[in-house]
Every structure is written in structure tokens, then in C-alpha cells.
Amino acid sequence: MVRPTHTSKEVEAAICHAESMGWRFRKMGHWGRLFCEHADRDGCAQQVNGTPRNAENHAKQIRRAVERCPHQRERGQT
Numbered sequence: 710m711v712r713p714t715h716t717s718k719e720v721e722a723a724i725c726h727a728e729s730m731g732w733r734f735r736k737m738g739h740w741g742r743l744f745c746e747h748a749d750r751d752g753c754a755q756q757v758n759g760t761p762r763n764a765e766n767h768a769k770q771i772r773r774a775v776e777r778c779p780h781q782r783e784r785g786q787t
């Protein structure tokens with residue numbers, strides 16, 4: 710499935726960041742949701758709003774969810 714591009718470039722960048730960290734996008738709800746690598750169990754999920762009132766804040770919210778995820782494999786810790 711091809712992910713639709715978000716209309717806000719801040720949010721789009723945050724989604725790309727999440728994807729680069731192994732999160733997966735699924736189209737559902739208002740626009741979609743991002744799931745971390747452990748989404749099949751009790752992993753993290755972050756809703757992505759298609760028309761956020763404040764795109765900058767929403768982008769930050771997404772980035773924070775990615776940072777907070779305790780399931781991430783350690784990457785690039787060199």
C-alpha cells in the first residue's frame with residue numbers, strides 16, 4: 710500500500726522520520742495511524758490527523774511518540 714503524502718510538510722517529515730525508525734503507516738480513522746515495530750503486540754500507536762489544527766504541534770507529537778517508544782532496536786549508537 711502506498712502511503713498518501715500528508716498535506717503539511719512538517720507532519721510529512723515527522724511521518725518519514727517515524728518510518729525511518731521502523732514504524733508503519735496504516736490508513737484508518739481521520740487519516741491514519743503509525744505503529745511501531747511491536748504493533749502486533751502491545752506496541753505503540755500514534756494517530757495521524759489529516760487536517761491538524763496546528764501542524765507544527767502535531768508533527769512534534771508524532772516525533773515524541775517515536776522517541777518514547779521502548780521497543781526500538783538500538784540503531785546507530787556508535
Ligand SMILES: [Zn+2]
Nearest residue numbers: 745753778780
Ligand atoms: Zn513501541
